[in-house]
Amino acid sequence: MPNSADRRPILLDFEKPLAELEARITQVRELAEENEVDLSDQIALLEARAVELRKEIFSSLTPGQRLQVARHPRRPSTLDYIQAISDEWMELHGDRGGHDDPAVVGGVGRINGRPVVMLGQQKGRNTKDNIRRNFGQASPSGYRKAIRLMEHADRFSMPILTFIDTPAAWAGLEAEQFGQGEAIAYNLREMFGFEVPIICSVIGEGGSGGALAIGxxxxxxxxxxxxxxxxxxxxxxxxxxxxxxxxAQAAEALKITAPDLKELGIADEVLPEPIGGAHNHPLEAAETLKTAILRNLAELDQLTPQQRRELRYQKFRSIGVFTEAGMPTHV
Structure with missing residues (x-):
């Protein structure tokens, strides 16, 4: 789990007023110490204002600004969450076809003692790591690794937990040559037929078929x-x-935010983040995610495999609405 205590902060554009206020608080505190003056009341007022300002900023973000937060370099990644919420964890590698895509990570673990399979896209922490992981953009071998792990989960009756965090699938020439479209389509088809519970969590950015392939x-x-x-x-x-x-205009039109997607019936639950984003208090965000996963898993355990498959089918069958002659019609 990333720890920003010993790192310089990475500021987003809309956070600059907050950074200026926090710099002022630091300056007042240093002046008070240098001159041995008690300014604790003034500092407390400024700190309270900083808390309120942070709440104001993050409660009124535009879709474009939410996209910036979702892409924050220090936002917790798939591996961060897996390590934080699991009792034990063993990463598994390879697509059994001679490749191992580092843009997709996955393996077996336990949550509250229960065996599960966890997998998701993995972005890098710095430029070098991002290049190695292709900025979280999976190749066909990454999706084939993912489906191999999910088939293992279904065979041994382990729930599947996926963590979505990718701008899109890799769109390079080699990806097409090695069957990117087929790999994604195969995953979609197979996931609809699995008997075990499947819970998908969008932890950062979920873009295009690259996200849906494990979604x-x-x-x-x-x-x-x-x-x-x-x-x-x-x-x-x-x-x-x-x-x-x-x-930014496209982000507004696409309805990409969690509240929009909850209203449209695509997202089932919106998980609150710590004030300032998940990267501000990653362990708190991880605890929120773990609680939600366990709660939803308990509910899905009450269903039969057939009921779970039907729920999955109906969920996606109802997505997409068009308007004809003023009447909304489901696709």
Missing amino acids: VGERLLMFEHAVYSVAPPETCATILWRDSTKS
Whole structure:
């Protein structure tokens, strides 16, 4: 789990007023110590204002700003959450076809003593690590590794927990040559047929079929500042307006935020984040996620395998609405 105590803060544009106030608090505290003056009341007022300002900023984020939070370099990753919520964990590698994509991680573990299979996309912590993990953009071998682990889970009656955090699947020429579309389609088909419970959690950015390839489940949980969309806003802006700088406008139109998707019936539950985002208090965010997973898992345990498959089917069958002659119609 990332620890920012010994690192310089990474500020997003809309956090600058808060950073200025916190710098002022530090300055007042240092002056008070240097001059041996008691300014504790003034400092307490400034600290209270900083708390309120942080609440104000993060309670009124635009979709574009939420996207920035979802992409924050220090936002907890799949491995961070797995290690924080599991009692024990063993990572497994390889697609059994000669490849092991580091953009997808997964393995077996226990949560509250119960065996589960956990997997998800993994972004890097720095430039070098991001290059190694291809910025969380999986290749066909990554999705084949994922389905291998899920088939293992279904064979041994272990629930499947997936963690979604990718801008999209890798769109390189080699990805197409090695069957990116087929790998994603195969995962979608197979996940609909598994008998064990499947809980999918969007922990950061969920983009395009690369996210959906591990996103078929009875329950979709989303963190408050996570995003989930048919395409990254930059890609959408390029397609619609031939201008990637209009990504904020695209983010607004795409309805990518957790509250929007909850209202549309795509997300089943929105998980609150610590004030300032999950990266501000990662262990608190991990505890929130663990609690939600265990609660939903207990509910899904009450269903038969057939009922779980039907719930999965109906969930995705109801997604997508178009309007014809003023009447809403489900696809």
